[in-house]
Amino acid sequence: PGGTINDRRVVNMLIMLQTLDEDGNPDNGIKINETTKAVVSANAGSINFDQEPEAFAVDGGIRTLLTTLNSTSGTFTDKAAKGDRVLRKVSDAIEHFMSATNERYVPSVPTPQYPIVFVHGYSGSASQFESQAQRFIANGYPLNYLYAFEHDTSTSTTTVIAAQAVALDAFIDDVLAKTGAKKVDLIGHSRGTTVSHTYLSDTARAAKVAHYINVDGRTATSLPGGVPTLAIWADGWLSSGGPPTDPYARKIVGATNVYILDQAHIEACTSAESFWYMFKFLTGVSPRTVQIPASESDTVQIAGRANYFPANTGALGTLYIYEINPQTAARLSDTPVYQKNIDTTGNWGPVGLKKGATYEFAFHHTSGDKHYFYREPFYTDNYFVRLNTSNPASPTSIGNFMTKTNNHTSILISRDREMWGDQGNNSDIITVDDVNVMTNVAAPRTKHLSALFLLDWGPDHSxxxxxxxxxxxxxxxxxxxxxxxxxxxxxxxxxLYMPANIPWNRAIAISMTQRGGGGKVQTIKVPNWASSNVRISVQFRDFVQ
Known part of the structure; x- marks a missing residue:
């Protein structure tokens, strides 16, 4: 209805007002100075609020207005620190409005019509759907309406892609049988869009899909399979090695094309803003929230898979979950709170864990190799946790190229959002025992870094x-x-040389300050296991809790 948060004119006005804020921080109040008012007044005829937010974001009149504002002295006081002002994200604009109003407006959300099937990209897994699944659940989707099709991304020949499209068809048939739904909504990211386009090229298969979301992947001259499509495009640096000449050249003709140009390739799949566009496209209304709220219960349900990477097949072994002291990294008990022999499905859980507690996920391969995983505390249910490891039996697995000694610890740090080390004030900061490892050589924006190995090496890095x-x-x-x-x-x-000991005798502190996270520091502490005995993975959330 008109005048609500589901009215596109209201949404676009919120975006514009918050964009024009003098210091770029609407949380301390919105102030639009006289210089900005004069520029906006001179360009008022080119501002059209009566269009969808995704069209408003790329509207020529809005882009011209922003260019003029950024080139005019005295408009924005934060330009020296943050650079040119960009249009406020639709999700941020709505969340700010809803939290700032005395009577919080909660839009009605319809019952989901179709289950969602997510298809990940190269070197990916269901991990890139983890936070979005939590957002869908927070907005009324039942767990049995959320699925991820995981596949081997080690090769991408035409034959392999065709075979994976056939496997996807069987997977979708199984989802339809489980849910009783007549169709699914399909989301593909990166390489997953190639699998999805191949799947949709068959008329009978396309008939099983109600909506398709194409996240920063394949372009097309027509709707894939004739299915209504939302195409979300990131900054374009992945394909160009830097800012593209024309980021708006990428498109799917006939689709709703959305450009989130301040986000990178993986981030555009996992971010709150991309979720807003996804939910609105699939349901026709704005989501209640784009945040991931904490559970009201003292216990959260956690489940997932232990996978061989990048095949995404089940890792054989035993998983032990221990509660640990967040300050010392020591186990609170020698008895695990959960133990499961993992078969070829890789599945484990659900297991009830304490909300806000810290846990060690100790995976023991059948070969005897050990890989331990550490994450930030869980505050809400999470059913897409992935413990990605290497197959010790494979001579080409990445784990077999890592150095292993009794005197050093090795750690893999990952996040499903690119980590930047060369963007000045817009860089991430990651310290290991106070040593900053977000360097401009390891983490340039063009690298699209999401996983950083830290370990002792020889003097020749080549x-x-x-x-x-x-x-x-x-x-x-x-x-x-x-x-x-x-x-x-x-x-x-x-x-990075991190001294180890057998048995371990101190905690190593890994801290992350995410760009755009308001300066909040996220810290995970792990034991200084000897790399000869234990491989360590640390995963940070792609959002600030």
Whole structure:
């Protein structure tokens, strides 16, 4: 109805008002100075509020207005610190309005009509759907309406993609049988859009899809399979190696094309803003919230898979979950709160864990190799947790190229949002025992880094490090990345010597200050396990709780 948050004119006015705020911080009140008012008045005829927010964001008149405002002295006081002003995100605009009003407006959300099937991208998994699934649940979707089709991304030949489209068809048939729904809503990200386009190229298969969301992947000259489509585009740096000449050139003809140009390739899949567009496209109304609210219960349900990466097949072994002290990283008990022998499905859980508590996910391969996972505390149910590991039996698995000694700890830090180290005030900061590892050589924006290996290496970073050749030297050298890891998509590695002990005898503190996170520091502490005995993975949330 007109005049509500589901009225596109209201949404666009909120976006504009918050964009024009003098210091760029609407939380301390919105102030529009006289210089800005004069520029807006001179361009008022080119501002059309009566269009969808995604069209408003790329409207030529709005882009011209922003260019003029940014080139006019005296408009914005935060320009020196933050650079040119960009249009306020629709999700942020709505959330600010709803939290600022005395009577919080909660839009009605219809019962979901179709289950969602997510298809991840290259070097991906259901992990890139983890936070979005929580948002869908927070907005009324039942758990049995949320699915992720996981597949091997190690090769992408036409034959492989065609076979995965066939497998996706069987997966969708199973979802339809489980839910009783007549169709699904399909979301593809990156390489997953290639699988999805191939799937939709068959008329009979396309008939099973009600809506398709194409996230920063394939372009097309027509709607894939004739299915109504939302195409979400990130900054374009992935394909261009830097800012593209025309970021709006990417499109699917006939689709609703949305451009989130301050977000990178993975972030555009996992962000709150992309969720707003997804939910609005699938349901026709704005979501109640784009945040992930904490559970009202003292217990949260956690479930997921232990996978061999990048095949996304079940990792064979035993999973033990221990509650640990968040300050010392020590187990609170020698008895795990959960234990499960993992079969070829990789499935584990659900298990009830304490809300806000810290846990160690200790995975023991059948070979005897150990891989321990550490995350931030869980505050709400999470059913898409992925413990991605390497198959010790595979000579080409990444774990078999990592150095292993009794005197150093190795840690993999990951996040389903790119980590930037060369963007000045808009960079992320990650410290390991107060050493900043978000360097401009390991984490340039063009790298699209989402996984950083930290371990002791030999003095020559251009070659492998083994006991016989270029052995680990118990020295830190962050001047150049380790070439083997840096050559992998979305990954890099640094030579950071973290002394270990057998048995472990101290906690290593890993702290992240996310860009755009208001300065909040997220910290995870892990034991200084010897890399000869335990491999460590630390995963941060892609949002600030």
């Amino acid at each position: 070659t492998l490090s083994t006991p016989a050749s270029n052995p680990p030297d118990q020295k830190t050298d962050l001047t150049t990345p380790i070439a083997f890891f840096h050559s992998l998509a979305f990954m890099s590695g640094l030579d």
